[in-house]
Amino acid sequence: MSGTDQDELELFRQMLEQSARAVVFTGAGISTESGIPDFRGPQGLWTKGGKSTNFDEWLASDEVRQRAWARRFTGDRVMEGAEPNKGHLAVAKLVVDGKVSAIITQNIDNLHQDSGVPAEKVIELHGNSSYAKCLTCQTRYEMADLEEQFKRIAHIDPCSRCGGIVKTATISFGQAMPLDEMERAQEHTLACDLFIVLGSSLVVYPAAGFPELAKRTGAKLVIVNDQETPLDPVADLVINRKIGPTMSFVVGIN
Numbered sequence: 001m002s003g004t005d006q007d008e009l010e011l012f013r014q015m016l017e018q019s020a021r022a023v024v025f026t027g028a029g030i031s032t033e034s035g036i037p038d039f040r041g042p043q044g045l046w047t048k049g050g051k052s053t054n055f056d057e058w059l060a061s062d063e064v065r066q067r068a069w070a071r072r073f074t075g076d077r078v079m080e081g082a083e084p085n086k087g088h089l090a091v092a093k094l095v096v097d098g099k100v101s102a103i104i105t106q107n108i109d110n111l112h113q114d115s116g117v118p119a120e121k122v123i124e125l126h127g128n129s130s131y132a133k134c135l136t137c138q139t140r141y142e143m144a145d146l147e148e149q150f151k152r153i154a155h156i157d158p159c160s161r162c163g164g165i166v167k168t169a170t171i172s173f174g175q176a177m178p179l180d181e182m183e184r185a186q187e188h189t190l191a192c193d194l195f196i197v198l199g200s201s202l203v204v205y206p207a208a209g210f211p212e213l214a215k216r217t218g219a220k221l222v223i224v225n226d227q228e229t230p231l232d233p234v235a236d237l238v239i240n241r242k243i244g245p246t247m248s249f250v251v252g253i254n
C-alpha cells in the first residue's frame, strides 16, 4: 500500500471517528466480492450486453412474466447462494456499534440482513429479490413455494387472495419507487453528518439523489468505488479501491 493510499484510509477512519451519526449507502459494487455481478462495473451484466425487462412490458404480457419466472428458476442463481463479504460485515459492525443510523441500499440481495443488520436498519430502495408479493394486495409469497408451483405447472398463478399479479418484490425499471422507504431514506440523510457511498456508479435516480442531498445539507460525503462517479467532484473524500479491504481496515476488523 502506498503512502497516499494509507493517508486516505487514515483520513476516512478519522472522519468516521468524528461522526456522531453516519449513513451508509450501498450499490451493487459492495456485493461483487460475494460473487454477484454488478451492472456497470468492468465485469457488469450491462457492460457485457445484458438488459432488464421494463415494468410496463412485464405488466402488459403474461408471456413476458412467465419467461421472467423461467429465467429466475432455471437460469443463473448466483444471488441465492451468496454470502456477506468483508464489506458487509464491516458495515454491520458500524450499525451494531451505533455509528451508522441506517443503511440505504439499492441492492436486492438481502446480504445486509444476512450479515446481521436488523431489517429495520436496512432501507431497500429497489426492493428485495428473496421473496415475492402480490402487486394489488401485497400478500407475501415465498420463493420456495413459487418455485415448487413453477416446476409443477410451468406457470406462476395470480394471487390466491385477490387475483392480482404476483411479482418478485423488487422495483423494476419504470416501476414507482416505494414511498415509505424514500421518506425514511430522506429522514436519515437529512439527520446524518457523514454519508458513505459504497459501490455505486451513482447514475440511477432517484437513489443517487441521496448523496447529493446529504452534501447539500452539510454532511461530509465519502465515496468508495473502483471507478469514477459523477459525484466525485463534490465529495470530501474519494477512495478508488476495493470495498472489502478498505472497510475492513477503516472499521478495524480482519
Ligand code: NAD
Pocket (backbone or CB within 6 Å): 026, 027, 028, 029, 030, 031, 032, 033, 036, 037, 038, 039, 040, 041, 042, 044, 106, 107, 108, 109, 126, 199, 200, 201, 202, 203, 204, 224, 225, 226, 227, 241, 242, 243, 244
Ligand atoms: P452499478 O453496477 O451501476 O455500479 C456498481 C459500481 O461499483 C461500479 O462503478 C463498479 O465499478 C463498482 N464496484 C464493483 N465492485 C466493486 C468493489 N469490489 N469495490 C469497489 N467498487 C466496486 O450499481 P448501482 O449503482 O447499485 O446501480 C445498479 C442497480 O442494479 C441498482 O439499482 C441495483 O438494484 C441493481 N443491482 C443489484 C445487485 C445486487 O443486489 N447485488 C446486483 C446487480 C444490480
